[in-house]
Amino acid sequence: MSQVYLLRHAKAVWPSPGQKDFDRTLDTDGIEAAKVLGEELRRSGMKPEIVLCSPAIRARQTLEYVDIQSPFILEESEKLYSAGPDAYLMAIRMAGLEHEAANSVMLVGHNPMMEELATALAGRGSPPSHPTFVSGFPTAALAVIQFNSPLAEIRPGTGTLRAFFSPSEHL
Numbered sequence: 001m002s003q004v005y006l007l008r009h010a011k012a013v014w015p016s017p018g019q020k021d022f023d024r025t026l027d028t029d030g031i032e033a034a035k036v037l038g039e040e041l042r043r044s045g046m047k048p049e050i051v052l053c054s055p056a057i058r059a060r061q062t063l064e065y066v067d068i069q070s071p072f073i074l075e076e077s078e079k080l081y082s083a084g085p086d087a088y089l090m091a092i093r094m095a096g097l098e099h100e101a102a103n104s105v106m107l108v109g110h111n112p113m114m115e116e117l118a119t120a121l122a123g124r125g126s127p128p129s130h131p132t133f134v135s136g137f138p139t140a141a142l143a144v145i146q147f148n149s150p151l152a153e154i155r156p157g158t159g160t161l162r163a164f165f166s167p168s169e170h171l
Helices: 028-044 057-066 085-098 113-121 131-135
Strands: 002-008 050-053 073-076 104-109 142-147 160-165
Touching: 002 057, 002 113, 028 057, 028 160, 050 057, 050 085, 057 104, 085 104, 085 113, 104 113, 113 142
Parallel strands: 002 104, 050 073, 050 104
Antiparallel strands: 002 142, 142 160
16 A cells, blocks of 8 residues: 655745746745645654656745655656656656655645646546646645555555645635
8 A cells, every 4th residue: 555645736836037937936925825834744644755856946935835754755757847747647657666664745835737647547436526736736736646556656546635724725
């Protein structure tokens, strides 16, 4: 049994003239949403063993404010900034191969990759019932998808959506 946590970065400021997209920071609503999500994760007892984070400032800040307590492994992955959903899936599988004892991984990244990957992975059972997930993947949203196979062997359509948190809906 393994779990994949897909976390879209929290709400960020729009870029100033000349500012790179990569350097965008969280806005006040984004900071608050990330903190709320962190509280919810701690309350529910969910704690990924591996965290892979986009190196973009808004993704790193989201992870900082979610404040996951001591993940087993924490790595930045350029693929989570510049590549598509297939690269996100490959990052999950590689984490499973490199850390065979781990049963859970969190990716902190961007849309549309998060939405596309969540939709592709959570294929078992009925479509996700959370109305926001059906219509998109908002900022600071987290999908938790469970699999009957190890991380290194997960495939599209074989996961079950176990939880979906969207603190930005409540701010």
